[in-house]
Amino acid sequence: MKTNYHSPQQFFRQRRLRLFTVLVILLGIYFTSMALVNFQTWNSITKIPAGLIWLFHNFIPTERSISSLGQILYQLWRTLLVSISSTVVASLFSLVFAILGAKTTTPNEAVRLIVRFGASLLRNIPVVAWAMILLFSFKQSDFTGFLALFFMTLGYLTRAFTETIEDLDAEKLQALQAVGANYFQCVFCGILPEAASTMTSWVLYMIENNLRDATLVGLLTGTGVGFLFDFYFKSFRYDAAGLIVLLIAVLVIVLELTSTQIRRAIA
Template identity: 30%
Template sequence: MSPLAEAARARLPVLRAAHPGQFRVLTVARLGMALALAAMAALFAFGVWRLDIQWARIWPGLGQVGGFLLEMLPPAEARGASLPGVLRALAETLAIAFLGTLGAALLALPLGFLAARNTTLSQVLRFLCRRGLDGLRGVDALIWALIWVSVVGLGPFAGLLAIMVNDTGTFGKLFSEAIEGADRRPQEGVVAAGGNGLHRVRFGVLPQVLPVMAGQVLYMFESNVRSSTIIGIVGAGGIGLVLAEMIRTLEWQAVSLIVLLILLMVAAIDAISARLRRRMIGATPGA
């Protein structure tokens, strides 16, 4: 045994005497954690039993998955899914995600200030605003797409509205939490210099939270590119409509071409967005 290990072993009785609670085998915290883990395991087992989940049913279907993958190779165009048409649909998907995200961010910015505890006009207004934001984001974008398709008809406008409404609720919550977490010292400095409440928000809060908000908007834009692909399947425009049609007609090579282009687009957006977020975090005051 090394001298360092021997010295640590020699100090062990002293540490036990000074901190007996840390060396106790069973504590209230450890017992609570064990009970929580046991409850989670029991809940999982009950869910598997109640939903009649049979893992053995997966194996027969794996052969079909392999057959689909073989039919997808090599990626190729098809009637109704030529490369120029697919690229136009991808551009439409990108436009839906961009405009929906930007519109939601603009709508959520004032709502975030009204929903934040330190910038709201009244607690009643804050409560109503937060509950309204909960309602907007509590309904999935796919459900909003179905609603808007029935309101404005098929096409990208329905997809744009679906993303905008859903993300307004999400951005409102994220923005309000960022505003509530802003450092109070710059705000107190603005007030001490003679500024009013509006000056406190403009010069004490906004410079701190804008980079955080911009990073959140970029992240949601990435997510909405994928979401706009899904909502297109229900008729809300974009590449999803073309993808659903190719799956329906069993044009698996065209499906693989569309999926490959979607993956390339998402990867490119993710790389650009991550780089922009790193730059903004580096430009954050005090970072």
């Protein structure tokens, strides 16, 4: 039912009332949750300055941490390779599944539903959960981290690629079918060239994301720069742990700038 407003003042009054109602509900949820978990907001806020001072005082790299730079860079390189390789391999599988799962290119409805369900299942399991599940079968190794990133990326990119294909102009596909093009010709000549730039952007984004996740996975799998960070942290070598965090941040920024340039080049 459409609401009729007699004046602009009444319209804005209704908007403010709705906004106020939503704000009250959110505050009610927050304070209720805070009471249930016994979280003391004010005490936590007052401790933030002291925590930040301790953080910046202890996690600043020193000359001692620089002596470990070679080992840190080597483990960071291994982590980068795992994140790139898992993303690239997952993107190839995702492309096939996306073609099978998109409405415009699926062979039949049953295949589309199976692909959609599988992608949702893989995507909604956190990468940490994947690492812990696979850890029992493949032990602590780079391959375990690779598989954890692979499965999560597979579900994420399959969903992204599927939506990219479905958002394309269907008239071009219909035009190819009208002139007698077969299924594979429609896919490789009509779908993939149009979707290539968007899919490449998704792959580049997942490489950046997987580099951050690979660090976390390394804490569980005992590999890469994540394990090295955990080792330094537990050894109270906070300066070396801070150097690792700094290098990860620098590498992520470099990857982001590089991917931005690639996106501009293929746009």
